[in-house]
Amino acid sequence: MNAQASNPQSWIPPDSGMDDDTELLEAQADVRHLRKTIIVLREELEGMRFEKDTAVQQAIQGSFDEITQLKSTATSLRDELESLGYEKDAAVQQAIQGSSDEITQIKSTATSLRDELESLRFEKDAAVQQAVQLSADEITQLKSTATSLRDEL
Numbered sequence: 001m002n003a004q005a006s007n008p009q010s011w012i013p014p015d016s017g018m019d020d021d022t023e024l025l026e027a028q029a030d031v032r033h034l035r036k037t038i039i040v041l042r043e044e045l046e047g048m049r050f051e052k053d054t055a056v057q058q059a060i061q062g063s064f065d066e067i068t069q070l071k072s073t074a075t076s077l078r079d080e081l082e083s084l085g086y087e088k089d090a091a092v093q094q095a096i097q098g099s100s101d102e103i104t105q106i107k108s109t110a111t112s113l114r115d116e117l118e119s120l121r122f123e124k125d126a127a128v129q130q131a132v133q134l135s136a137d138e139i140t141q142l143k144s145t146a147t148s149l150r151d152e153l
Helices: 002-006 020-152
Strands: none
Touching: none
8 A cells, every 4th residue: 555655646545446466557557657658758858859959050050151151252242342442443543644644645745836836936937037138138139229220320
């Protein structure tokens, strides 16, 4: 009866008509059944823990993979942005250099044209002076000739 007192759930009242051996066998069967149930439940619990741990590890790995991929993408985009910045700076410098070269060439052309214009003005002034001098000489000569002819008459 001690076994019945220690386990109140499987306790069977004494007046149930069962003998002690039958009660003992049923109690032992209940204990075996409960132990099997405990083992099965423990295995299910361990399986669920394993599945949970596996799911957590997969989620962590998935997050780690995504973080790694995002870092790689960010690095790639940063590198591309820097490259575009360098290309833009190079294009600006090239445009500035091209403009500077063109400005230098235009200044040189303007100086050359100014020098040529001054030279032409000088030549024109010299030609005008020469023409004026020739005209003055011719006028003087004509006056001299006219005076000579008058004197002869």
